[in-house]
Amino acid sequence: MPDTTVLEQLRGQLVVSCQAPPGDPLRSPDHIAAIAAAAVAGGAAAVRINSPEDVRAVRSRVDVPIIGLWKDGTEGVYITPTPRHVTAVVDAGADIVALDATGRPRPGGATLEECVEAAHAAGALVMADVSVLEEGLAAEKIGCDLVGTTLSGYTPYSRQDHGPDLDLVADLAARLTLPVVAEGRIWTPEEAVAALRNGAWCVVVGTAITRPGVITARFADAVTAAAASVSPLRDEPAS
Numbered sequence: 001m002p003d004t005t006v007l008e009q010l011r012g013q014l015v016v017s018c019q020a021p022p023g024d025p026l027r028s029p030d031h032i033a034a035i036a037a038a039a040v041a042g043g044a045a046a047v048r049i050n051s052p053e054d055v056r057a058v059r060s061r062v063d064v065p066i067i068g069l070w071k072d073g074t075e076g077v078y079i080t081p082t083p084r085h086v087t088a089v090v091d092a093g094a095d096i097v098a099l100d101a102t103g104r105p106r107p108g109g110a111t112l113e114e115c116v117e118a119a120h121a122a123g124a125l126v127m128a129d130v131s132v133l134e135e136g137l138a139a140e141k142i143g144c145d146l147v148g149t150t151l152s153g154y155t156p157y158s159r160q161d162h163g164p165d166l167d168l169v170a171d172l173a174a175r176l177t178l179p180v181v182a183e184g185r186i187w188t189p190e191e192a193v194a195a196l197r198n199g200a201w202c203v204v205v206g207t208a209i210t211r212p213g214v215i216t217a218r219f220a221d222a223v224t225a226a227a228a229s230v231s232p233l234r235d236e237p238a239s
């Protein structure tokens with residue numbers, strides 16, 4: 001069975017998700033490894049990394065636990081959908097495998113149970129990414145090791161919100177004995193603290209820390225919108 005002491009390393013800590021989507025200038029294992037090293041230097045207790053290539057690069061650069069996943073596709077179940085994806089992520093060096101634990105059909109007819117078995121057989125823990133309470137309850141029953149709110153807002157039947165689903169964090173924490181990971185749309189330190197107060201074991205932050213393009217766009221949009229409504233911005237300098 002996998003070593004559960006890694007869970008203690010995550011307790012009350014910040015985990016930083018270091019990912020770059022296709023087309024992003026930072027999409028390369030070297031860049032992701034550098035971002036992960038910077039996050040660890042800043043105090044991240046663990047990192048969450050997409051793809052075997054990136055997990056491998058990050059493993060050679062930092063010592064903290066890695067939550068690995070492998071996104072394959074963009075529709076339906078795409079986060080570590082099959083046992084093959086699970087095994088590849090563990091072989092690359094992940095301590096914990098994050099996978100879609102919604103009840104939706106998986107590609108190739110694989111089952112969630114088979115994915116969990118594959119992770120445990122390879123010596124890794126399983127983080128169940130869920131979107132609603134019922135999926136968290138089911139994940140605990142089938143033997144997952146942590147449950148994350150990652151997919152709230154990303155299934156059609158879950159809460160659609162601009163901010164983090166702190167109610168789901170609280171509901172899961174009240175009903176599960178497993179550690180609950182708050183993840184998804186956490187933008188501020190205050191929201192991260194609120195997640196802990198709602199019972200989160202640890203907090204995962206991604207975009208707000210590791211996606212400079214998205215962060216820049218927020219500032220650029222705000223500045224451009226303000227500039228349009230406050231014109232002239234200041235008096236012309238006296239000549």
Ligand SMILES: CC(=O)N[C@H](C=O)[C@@H](O)[C@H](O)[C@H](O)COP(=O)(O)O
Nearest residue numbers: 017150154184185186205206207208
């Ligand atoms: C839904 C999905 O595919 N989430 C992914 C899971 O690994 C990532 O794209 C997110 O960046 C990650 O969950 C962290 O969330 P945020 O970037 O909002 O802090």
